[in-house]
Amino acid sequence: MMTTRSIHRSSIETARLRLRPTSAADTKRASEIQSDWAVTRMLNNASYPPNENNIKDWFSSHQREWAEGSAYRFAIEQGERMIGVVDVDGIVGSAGSLGYWLEREAWGKGYAFEAAQALIGFVFNDAGLSSLESGHASDNTASGRVLTKLGFRQVGSRELFSRARCETIVQCFYVLERQMP
Numbered sequence: 001m002m003t004t005r006s007i008h009r010s011s012i013e014t015a016r017l018r019l020r021p022t023s024a025a026d027t028k029r030a031s032e033i034q035s036d037w038a039v040t041r042m043l044n045n046a047s048y049p050p051n052e053n054n055i056k057d058w059f060s061s062h063q064r065e066w067a068e069g070s071a072y073r074f075a076i077e078q079g080e081r082m083i084g085v086v087d088v089d090g091i092v093g094s095a096g097s098l099g100y101w102l103e104r105e106a107w108g109k110g111y112a113f114e115a116a117q118a119l120i121g122f123v124f125n126d127a128g129l130s131s132l133e134s135g136h137a138s139d140n141t142a143s144g145r146v147l148t149k150l151g152f153r154q155v156g157s158r159e160l161f162s163r164a165r166c167e168t169i170v171q172c173f174y175v176l177e178r179q180m181p
């Protein structure tokens with residue numbers, strides 16, 4: 001019989017960051033961050049320019065997704081400032097998909113790695129997942145570096161429609177398995 005775990009919706013602290021479960025109040029900041037084409041062009045499902053109503057609808061669904069166990073999404077905070085989002089979504093059984101995006105000012109400081117590493121610990125140790133997939137556009141070298149540092153291995157590439165770019169792109173596709181103790 002399948003049982004649904006009930007996981008407390010609380011924040012995760014890392015050395016330099018706080019991962020806080022997202023809410024509709026994050027809409028404005030997220031729209032600001034996604035107003036930067038350098039950020040949004042790398043996201044598969046985001047539209048450009050960002051549509052605040054759609055973003056609000058998206059954030060408004062996160063509490064329900066968490067309760068269902070279909071996605072765990074966190075705002076990444078540095079001090080008082082929300083600098084991005086890290087999430088695992090598309091959860092079916094014990095597998096999910098990792099994603100992350102940061103405002104440009106926060107790039108190059110190891111924050112994506114630090115946030116994603118903490119979320120991976122949460123989904124593997126607390127949420128019962130045992131495998132993750134992820135991917136990046138073939139021209140997103142920084143994201144490939146983040147995934148490799150996290151222990152992901154590239155297993156292939158595939159064609160995907162990028163809503164932001166309005167064209168088909170090549171996505172490099174990765175997997176990570178939980179290591180048994």
Ligand SMILES: CC(C)(COP(=O)(O)OP(=O)(O)OC[C@H]1O[C@@H](n2cnc3c(N)ncnc32)[C@H](O)[C@@H]1OP(=O)(O)O)[C@@H](O)C(=O)NCCC(=O)NCCS
Nearest residue numbers: 039042101102107108109110111112113136141142143145
């Ligand atoms: C991808 C992204 C999340 C990376 O965030 P970040 O906090 O800068 O990443 P980190 O600092 O943890 O690590 C970046 C790594 O990539 C390397 N890197 C950065 N830009 C690079 C480039 N153009 N070419 C090669 N390597 C690059 C860095 O040197 C670092 O590696 P190192 O630790 O070995 O030095 C950030 O650039 C971003 O939000 N981009 C827009 C949205 C996005 O691409 N999301 C992911 C979609 S798949």
